[in-house]
Amino acid sequence: MSQTCGFVAIMGRPNVGKSTLMNHILGQKISITSRRPQTTRHQVMGIKTEGDAQFIYVDTPGIHTLEKDRDKAINRFMNQAATQALRDVDCVVFIIDRTRWTPEDQVVLERLATVKAPVILAVNKVDRINDKSTLLPWLEEVSGRREFAAIVPVAAKHGTNVAELEAEVAKHLPESVHFFPDDQVTDRSLRFLAAELVREKIMRQLGDELPYQMTVEIEEFREESEITHISALIMVERQGQKKILIGDRGERIKNIGRDARLEMERVVGTKVMLNLWVKVKRGWSDDDRALKSLGYDLD
Template identity: 55%
Template sequence: MSDTRCGLVAIVGRPNVGKSTLMNHLIGQKVSITSRKPQTTRHRIHGILSRNDYQIVFADTPGIHAGQERALNRAMNDAALSALNDVDVICFMVDGIKWTEGDEHVLKLLQRAGDTPVLLLVNKVDNLEDKQVLLPHLQDLAGRFSFAEIIPVSALRGHNLEALEKALAERLPEGEFWFDDEQLTDRSLRFMAAEIVREKVVRQLGQEVPHQITVEIDLWEDGPKVTDIAATILVERRGQKKILIGDQGARIKQIGTQARQDIERLIERKVMLNLWVKIKAGWSDDERALRSLGYDQHK
């Protein structure tokens, strides 16, 4: 009989409800990129929270959505749905007192989860002006599904996350830790660096360039004092490239500066970051291109 517990927890929900922010706050460090744009997370990313007697391995997933018109959308949905297989606990996150068709779609998928406990996380409760509307909303949600527990939280401000962690730890199976105590994610530093660059692009461009951009790390060399990194940002059209570079290269320079600072914090050493922008038409609707770029449900 083990005196430790360890298990896998999937965080699911429709796009842009705060899943990545929640995981980052629970772990205490950014391992999944965030922005105000929906569907910022594209891959299933594991974050690792280790305490003295338990280890929670979180699977932060892309937002589940009904539309699967493009290959990229299908790959993102596959990544999210595959996270429900063989997990010990599911966290279903919703946005405050909103209930949308997207939430209903996710809830129907959760009915396939069998005996896996589902915790309903009602996020952004700190934004409610009238707190009296919360209790009736929670009662309504309780009638929709046999949730193991309903926990109001604020992922951004860290409200009630201790209660959430306790509820998760209690439901973990007994077993040895899967990862070293110091490890925060199972993703490589190259993957994390590419995601940091993509986050800065998404945040910088707002609505100007859609989600048809991705980032590849072409070079990673650790010198005596500086790590040299070269990355290519792929777009689908010439107009997107022009917007991304900006007037006299001002925008791409700003993206590079912000990304370099975050990567330096991640790897704790100086970084020389070179960014290139290339056009790869139709990559987001090309199954082979997606696989070559790492959009694989098993990744």
């Protein structure tokens, strides 16, 4: 039997479950998650090989239209990264949240209007629909918004119907040799994943206390036989944000470091020595040159 291999873009508005879906498909965390919208800032590739089929999923930042954020360089970067992922894909999985249709869902749908690849609609979080009798009429209604290759209700967090979604995606993989080794699960480095894990723990611990003007840069990543040394610089825009992040007597930054270190040890497979530093760099999130130096680069 010939091999198949293709790129699959996972699209949707912020906080709709794109990263959760990809992590479940891969069986491990590649994309970070939190309840905060716009947790994902980069294209993150997840690779799954099953027999002769290789799926290359591209998790994307949520496309958003918030007027107050639209002119920020980092928000422009995230929208560009999401749109760029649509180039030359073989299939798109468009995720929406239950039986709600928002203006941002409409924006994503309009971005997909020029995409020639088949689009599969995944209706996520169906386990949270209290009145299940509303689901079928909703699926019929939403099917009229464009011609979808398939519509699949899923609960990404619990894996409900995810296998059915993968089966639909598999129908659209072209015949091709595999682009990656069969045991590779992402194109991202351990250094990148370490930075993302620190950022995830900050977002989970701080909730709405810290705005989006926070990023993480790995300054040292040194692997020894039984221990990995990682130094991470957390960058914020104001002194008050630094104070919030460090917490009373440094308790908050200690908790963030502990949670990040434990998860890093599972990822890298060794003990981890993690050092965290917090620095104020005013205006970094609206400075194209600063963003590029921090790894926000579409190239």
